[in-house]
Amino acid sequence: MNDIYIARTLESPEVDFRFSGNVLSLVGEAYPENAAHFFQPLLTGLAAYLKSADGRDIEFNFQLTYFNSASTKMLYSIFELLNDSACTKNRVRLNWFYDEEDDTILDFGHGVQDDFSALDFRPVTVDLGQIAA
Amino acid sequence: MQLEGFNAFCNNADQNGIIFYYNGSLSQNVIGTMGDALKQRLESQDAKGPISRKLFSSFVEMVQNALHYSPEAPDSKGEKLGTVAVGKRDGKYFIMCGNLVRKQYADRIRARLEPLRSMSLDEIKQAYRAQLKSDNNDDGISKGAGLGLLTVARDASEPIEYSLIDMPGHETELSFFNLKAII
Numbered sequence: 153m154n155d156i157y158i159a160r161t162l163e164s165p166e167v168d169f170r171f172s173g174n175v176l177s178l179v180g181e182a183y184p185e186n187a188a189h190f191f192q193p194l195l196t197g198l199a200a201y202l203k204s205a206d207g208r209d210i211e212f213n214f215q216l217t218y219f220n221s222a223s224t225k226m227l228y229s230i231f232e233l234l235n236d237s238a239c240t241k242n243r244v245r246l247n248w249f250y251d252e253e254d255d256t257i258l259d260f261g262h263g264v265q266d267d268f269s270a271l272d273f274r275p276v277t278v279d280l281g282q283i284a285a
Numbered sequence: 286m287q288l289e290g291f292n293a294f295c296n297n298a299d300q301n302g303i304i305f306y307y308n309g310s311l312s313q314n315v316i317g318t319m320g321d322a323l324k325q326r327l328e329s330q331d332a333k334g335p336i337s338r339k340l341f342s343s344f345v346e347m348v349q350n351a352l353h354y355s356p357e358a359p360d361s362k363g364e365k366l367g368t369v370a371v372g373k374r375d376g377k378y379f380i381m382c383g384n385l386v387r388k389q390y391a392d393r394i395r396a397r398l399e400p401l402r403s404m405s406l407d408e409i410k411q412a413y414r415a416q417l418k419s420d421n422n423d424d425g426i427s428k429g430a431g432l433g434l435l436t437v438a439r440d441a442s443e444p445i446e447y448s449l450i451d452m453p454g455h456e457t458e459l460s461f462f463n464l465k466a467i468i
Contacts, residue, residue: 162320162321163313163316163319163320164315183316183320183345184313184347185313185349185352209310217338218338218341218342218345220342220345220346220349220433220436221431221432221433221436222349222433224417224432224436225340225417225432228418230407238420251334251421253335254335254338255333255335256335256338256339256342263414263417267418274322
């Protein structure tokens with residue numbers, strides 16, 4: 153399984169899916185012109201990795217400061233894959249980075265926590281101004 | 286336009302609290318660059334973080350909607366056109382976006398927006414979560430409001446406003462669609 157790395161742009165996040173180390177990260181903002189086009193290869197790679205992974209401790213670092221509605225749908229597909237895997241073969245910790253003054257991201261995180269209860273949801277406060285800059 | 290006219294135009298924008306205005310061709314590049322400029326403009330206005338983020342979110346949903354769903358402007362080289370204005374009035378920021386839509390979709394747009402105007406924030410949040418979990422794509426013929434419009438309604442502090450106006454000279458096929466959110 154090849155790792156996936158995509159550098160950050162103005163409208164798409166840094167993607168660092170280090171399958172070899174069981175650590176997956178998304179950092180930045182997500183409002184690409186075509187969200188399905190951007191996220192589909194990530195979903196395909198993730199699904200292949202999860203299919204072969206067994207008994208792993210997977211860490212997912214979610215550090216997005218903004219995502220548009222089309223990306224939100226795709227993110228839900230990612231969480232769904234992770235949740236299904238956490239129900240059966242692997243343990244998945246979801247580190248949810250959020251700015252204390254940004255209620256939107258934390259609210260959304262609580263929704264994710266409710267909808268995907270097999271994920272070990274860990275809120276992490278951070279000054280995202282540093283990442284957003 | 287005479288320079289005096291331009292001065293009047295600027296004064297008029299100023300009196301209406303406009304801090305950011307764009308009228309022209311829309312593309313993802315333009316949206317990214319404009320979004321960046323808008324963020325800086327809001328920062329210079331000392332807009333609070335959450336307000337600034339909600340404005341940016343509404344901006345992206347509105348202009349990407351215009352880019353994806355508006356027809357090419359007549360008498361243009363296949364361009365998608367849009368107009369965006371951001372301003373502040375009575376201590377609250379607002380954003381407006383205008384673009385062309387095919388007149389045949391006007392009723393569908395009304396049917397999506399009208400229910401949102403009478404929903405409470407809790408109801409909007411519930412509808413948002415329901416739409417997020419549904420498998421329907423919101424660009425199709427789904428009956429509920431799409432996730433994009435629900436996002437705008439969620440970020441707004443007052444009911445969103447809209448208008449649909451026939452395009453002069455193209456009354457049978459095109460309308461101007463204007464959408465406003467007060468954050």
